[in-house]
Amino acid sequence: MESTPIIMVERGIPDSQHRAAAEIYHQAFSQKLNILLGNQEQAIACIRDHLSPSHAFCGLREGQIVGLLGFHHNHQQLVNIGAGVLFKRFGFWGGLWRALWGSMLSRQPAKDELLLDGVAVDPKVRGGGIGTRLFDAVKIFAKQHAYDSIRLEVVNTNPRAQKLYERLGFTAEKTQSVPFMRRFGFTAVTTMRFRL
Ligand SMILES: CC(C)(COP(=O)(O)OP(=O)(O)OC[C@H]1O[C@@H](n2cnc3c(N)ncnc32)[C@H](O)[C@@H]1OP(=O)(O)O)[C@@H](O)C(=O)NCCC(=O)NCCS
Numbered sequence: 150m151e152s153t154p155i156i157m158v159e160r161g162i163p164d165s166q167h168r169a170a171a172e173i174y175h176q177a178f179s180q181k182l183n184i185l186l187g188n189q190e191q192a193i194a195c196i197r198d199h200l201s202p203s204h205a206f207c208g209l210r211e212g213q214i215v216g217l218l219g220f221h222h223n224h225q226q227l228v229n230i231g232a233g234v235l236f237k238r239f240g241f242w243g244g245l246w247r248a249l250w251g252s253m254l255s256r257q258p259a260k261d262e263l264l265l266d267g268v269a270v271d272p273k274v275r276g277g278g279i280g281t282r283l284f285d286a287v288k289i290f291a292k293q294h295a296y297d298s299i300r301l302e303v304v305n306t307n308p309r310a311q312k313l314y315e316r317l318g319f320t321a322e323k324t325q326s327v328p329f330m331r332r333f334g335f336t337a338v339t340t341m342r343f344r345l
Contacts, residue, residue, distance in 0.1 A: 154208065154210045154211055155210070156208050156210050156215065156278075156282065157208070157209045157210075158206055158207070158208050158209075158279075158282045158283060158285075158286050159206065159207060159286075159316050160203065160205070160206055160211065160260045160290070160306070161202050161203050161205065161207070162202035162205055162207050162214065162217065163209070163212070163214075163318050165212075165330055166207070166209075166212075166213070166214040167197050167200055167202065168193070168339040169213065169214045170197075170200065170202075170205070170214050170217050171193045171194075171196040171197035171200065172193055173193055173214065173215075173216065173217060173269050173270070173271050174196055174217065174219075174227075174228065174267060174269050175189070175196055176269065176271075176272065177267065177268075177269030177270075178239065178267065178269070179192075180333060180334040180335065181254065181333045182196070184250070184332065184333065185235075185247050185250060185251055185254075186238075186247075188239075191238075193231060193237065195234070195241055196228055196230075198245070199228060199229050199230045199234060200227065200228060200229075201225050201226065201227055201228075203317055204219055204220055204221070204222055204225055204227040204266065205218060205219045205220070205227045206218045206219045206283050206290070207283075207285040208253060208270070208279040208283060209280065210274070214264070214271075215270065215271045215273075215274050215279060215301075216268075216269065216270035216271060216274070216279040216283055217267075217269060217283070218265065218267070218268040218270070218280075218283035218284065218286070218287055219265065219266035219267045220263055220264065220266055220287060220290075221257075221258045221263070221264040221265075221266055222263070222264050222294070226264075226304055227266045228266060228267070229284040230251070230307075231248075232244065232248035232251070232252075235247045235248045235251065236248070239308065251328075254330075254333070256302065258300070259300075260302045261295075261296055261298070262296060262297060262298045262299070262342075263287070263290075263291040263294070263295040263298070263299045263300070264299075264300050264301075265287070265299065265300065265301040267289040268280060268283060268301075268310075270283075270308075280313060281313070281317065283338070284317050286316055287299065288343065288345070290315055292345055296345060297344070297345060298343060298344050299342065299343040299345070300340060300341070300342050301314065301319065301340075301341050302338050302339065302340055302341070303338070303339050303341060304334070304335035304337070304338055304339075305324075305335055305336060305337040305338070305339070306334055306335045307335075311339065311341070314341050315341075317343070318343050319342060319343045320341060320342060320343075321339050321340070321341050322339075322340045322341065322342055323339070323340050324337050324338070324339045325337065325338050325339075325340075326339075333342065
């Protein structure tokens with residue numbers, strides 16, 4: 150009889166898994182990332198090159214990454230692609246419009262809150278509890294670092310994810326209408342918070 154592979158959740162992303170982590174992250178947010186970071190291959194390479202692995206918890210199955218949850222901490226986040234990177238990769242005009250859209254999509258944490266920077270699970274294993282375990286890990290991390298709350302944002306085209314966050318104890322604080330974001334695949338963003 151085959152045994153079920155064990156999923157390990159740990160902080161950081163092993164060196165051998167950076168590319169796979171970028172692929173999983175890209176797959177989850179591809180509509181937005183393909184506009185901002187070029188075609189799929191360019192986008193995945195850019196994410197991989199600008200990952201801060203210590204700003205994530207990851208789920209590993211037999212050493213292979215199957216999910217990750219990124220967060221902001223000490224002025225860094227999981228994927229750090231600022232205007233400088235965009236100008237360097239896409240030239241002045243290509244960098245300029247990307248940087249402007251990027252600034253509208255990016256968020257900064259307020260004092261005492263842990264802001265999440267994307268959660269993504271390999272489509273082959275979604276619904277198997279890995280997302281929940283990643284959240285369990287980040288809640289412990291946030292407590293250990295004396296944060297008051299954990300904040301995330303969820304778009305209106307992702308009601309399943311919002312349902313999961315509610316089940317995990319997050320409450321919706323406000324919903325902002327952003328019709329100009331339609332090209333990125335959503336028209337409203339809900340801020341949700343977990344109080345520690
Ligand atoms: C959201 C996500 C991280 C959850 O991870 P997971 O390992 O599938 O989650 P769990 O197994 O712990 O919990 C299952 C719940 O997650 C949600 N979920 C499951 N599949 C999902 C999917 N494809 N997209 C969004 N949410 C999903 C549902 O609420 C589900 O509960 P249900 O089966 O009762 O409907 C994962 O599904 C995913 O990567 N989705 C695509 C990317 C994404 O939406 N990221 C969040 C952006 S805010």
